[in-house]
Amino acid sequence: MSTINMQQLKKSYQDTEVIHGINIDIEEGEFIVLVGPSGCGKSTLLRMVAGLESITSGEVKIDDKVVNDLEPKDRGISMVFQNYALYPHMTVYDNMAYGLKLMKMPKDEIDKRVQDVAKLLQIQDYLQRRPSKLSGGQRQRVAMGRAIVRDPKVFLFDEPLSNLDAKLRVQMRMQIKTLQQKLAVTTIYVTHDQVEAMTMADRLVVLNNGIAAQIGTPMEIYDDPKDQFVAGFIGSPAMNFLDCEVCDESIKIGQQSIATPTHVTQRGKIVLGIRPEHFNQSVSDLQGTVQMIEKLGSNVLLYLKMENSEQPVVIQCDGQLDAKIGAVYPFSFNTEKLYFFDTNTQQRIY
């Protein structure tokens, strides 16, 4: 169990800065998920903690000890790579024992550890196989095993599930999470899949272009996003954003309008955000034309076109809903779940 602290962490490649000063304090045994769109610097940040990427400025501390200048092997970390990075010419057993041999551990101790971890991950039967003779899920578990067997202070995962099919991904998601809780090893987990992020994280770090846009528990971030980027990125299907104008009595959305909530005191142009699951279908003060219908089984996503807005409004409805493309569909917002963002700074106002 270890703590990790990142202070004003920056990274530049030649002249371009890609990580712009990140501060994160991670507690013992915490499961931290770094999430963000492609190219936002998740891998870079993780690799800086691992020691695979040099640190341009700032500090990384593991257990209150600055590790900036330590080799990866001296940081007490284990990493699981996206492509698993299993040694193809070695058996599963040797893959797991490789690091232990380098620690000059006695043979019987190595054997005991490998067998124990293999049992934990249910890969005992494949120990003598080469990675090429394993399925994707099995390889994934071997990669996990290789990380666990070293008994590290910190686990680092870089999109470890993105090469698996959807069903397996959900299973492995559970397994990794359960395992981490059992072993109580501090973990940093990188993903661009926000469902994965929400379900696994103790705390989420939402990265945007090399900046930590928001840090918090999944529910904090879902309920209380700091800005438009976080609001749009977390939650699936994504939050709707509508340009509107706030007047004294009403908020105008194109030609339509709703009553101005009392706590909204700013006037003028503003961006209104509403999640697809936060619509009210019993009342109807707004309407739109049905543009597309996505049937997901348990529920239905309606894409409604409102005049004056290019983006369709997405509404999550009951699975039984029967709608036709081109029909006019009345709806209204659940006014308690409205978010308002500044048009220019994109910061959340209300």
Place this chain on the structure above:
Amino acid sequence: MHKRVHYNTSYLPYLLVAPQITITLLFFIWPAVQALYQSFLLEDAFGLSTEFVWFDNFAELYDSENYLNSFTRTAFFSVSVAALSMGFALFFAALADRVIKGSHTYRTLLIIPYAVAPVLAGTLWLFLFNPTLGIVPYFLDIVSINWNHKLNSGQAMSLVIIAAAWKQVSYNFLFFVAAMHSIPKSLIEAAAIDGAGPLHRFRTIIFPLISPTTFFLLVVNIIYAFFDTFGIIHAITSGGPGNSTEILVYKVFNDGFVGLDLGGSAAQSVILMFIVILLTVVQFKYVERKVEY
């Protein structure tokens, strides 16, 4: 369903491969058949009469101590050339993998020797090692080594080995660099996290993973040393002193065109032909079998 492009004219493919077929027939198959035929003939010293002798030429070679010596010499030469050039190429490639600044220049410089014609390469090394004028003997003299490859057969052999190996380093280097490039970077990083230093990583990860390339190069280098080093040897030692650098292919030339024993020379070249066929078969067999990790 497959989509295929159909040409109505059926002669076009033949026309297109015709030049290649002609060249192959004219310069490879025809001489090979000639050599095979000649190897069964015995010609008198003046070239006036020939006699069909079946396998006499081969039997003679089998009994010739000179020829058998040339065989062992060639084996030693090929293995040395392959080991030396592959060793250096591997070393340079391992370094190239780590070089960050000026890696382009580094690589280009290493590839140049490959563009040098064998005879020129030989001449180059001949100048460097010339007993009276060369710069290397001058320095060797300082550490009291008397260099004269025109008299010392061991030195002569070393020199042709060095020259032949030097020329092949570039080729091997390119293949090794490519092979190392194809190893995913994350494997090396995983090993680094596991605690392996650069040397240990090279030994336990990189080297085993490029072994298919190493094997391929081994065969290629041996074929090279067997056949393509003629120019180098011709320029540096002409097979001498004595017969000390006379490898098989050089002996073919010496016996045939200098000694004018055409039948014997042809028999030797037939044997060489079978050796190269054998080596090629071995190589294809291996390459075709998908390399298993």
